[in-house]
Amino acid sequence: xxxxxxxxxxxxxxxxxxxSLVAHAEGDKAKVAQxxxxxxxVISQIMATPDKAIPSxxxxxxxxxxxxxxxxxxxxxxxGQYGQGVATCRTASGKxxxxxxxxxxxxxxxxxxxxxxxxLVMIAMNDQGLQDMLKNKFKLGADAAASAGPVGRNAAAGTxxxxxxxxxxxxxxxxxxxxxxxxxxxxxxNQDDTRALYGADVPFDTILKGSQVTPAxxxxxxxxxxxxxxxxxxx
Numbered sequence: 001x002x003x004x005x006x007x008x009x010x011x012x013x014x015x016x017x018x019x020s021l022v023a024h025a026e027g028d029k030a031k032v033a034q035x036x037x038x039x040x041x042v043i044s045q046i047m048a049t050p051d052k053a054i055p056s057x058x059x060x061x062x063x064x065x066x067x068x069x070x071x072x073x074x075x076x077x078x079x080g081q082y083g084q085g086v087a088t089c090r091t092a093s094g095k096x097x098x099x100x101x102x103x104x105x106x107x108x109x110x111x112x113x114x115x116x117x118x119x120l121v122m123i124a125m126n127d128q129g130l131q132d133m134l135k136n137k138f139k140l141g142a143d144a145a146a147s148a149g150p151v152g153r154n155a156a157a158g159t160x161x162x163x164x165x166x167x168x169x170x171x172x173x174x175x176x177x178x179x180x181x182x183x184x185x186x187x188x189x190n191q192d193d194t195r196a197l198y199g200a201d202v203p204f205d206t207i208l209k210g211s212q213v214t215p216a217x218x219x220x221x222x223x224x225x226x227x228x229x230x231x232x233x234x235x
Contacts (some may be wrong), residue, residue: 062123095210099218100207121169136204148181197215
């Protein structure tokens with residue numbers, strides 16, 4: 001009888017742990033879903049003002065798009081930067097892949113006091129940029145050349161980024177949208193969020209190459225990217 005009671009207690013304990021784990025996983029997935037919705041909103045809001053948005057030539061030539069809603073930058077003598085977001089790449093078929101969950105982290109030194117939250121958009125502009133994305137982890141400015149991107153519907157982009165930049169980087173703070181220097185920032189896969197979204201440790205390149213079905217929570221984000229990052233018919 002005593003043994004049965006002990007087994008019953010253990011069974012109840014295991015059930016409570018399992019229930020807690022399920023609730024935690026659902027909570028994490030909800031956070032990722034919200035981040036995907038925020039990323040969609042960032043793109044839509046940026047493109048709502050064509051004269052100050054990403055130029056059409058860049059939209060058409062993009063290989064990958066990374067969006068970090070509310071990238072945090074705080075500084076007091078030593079500055080630190082950190083943000084979480086999502087990314088998708090154009091596959092061999094021309095469609096956009098299911099998104100990967102990414103994180104960006106960097107640091108800066110100097111006598112700084114202040115803080116701000118900024119939306120970031122990073123665009124891979126060539127095959128080398130795509131290959132960097134597939135690596136899972138790389139540093140802008142060291143492993144991959146990055147340049148502040150031009151803005152405006154008919155912006156006459158300079159030749160520097162066309163010749164050298166694998167990534168174009170943009171920021172939006174307080175309604176203003178402009179290119180930004182992110183040298184020294186490390187981009188890597190957010191494995192915890194990947195597990196939350198896909199239910200497993202799906203490899204970074206498996207997702208970005210288009211071999212993973214897009215989850216329902218991510219479809220609005222992928223549709224938003226596909227809506228704006230379109231290759232012109234005459235190209």
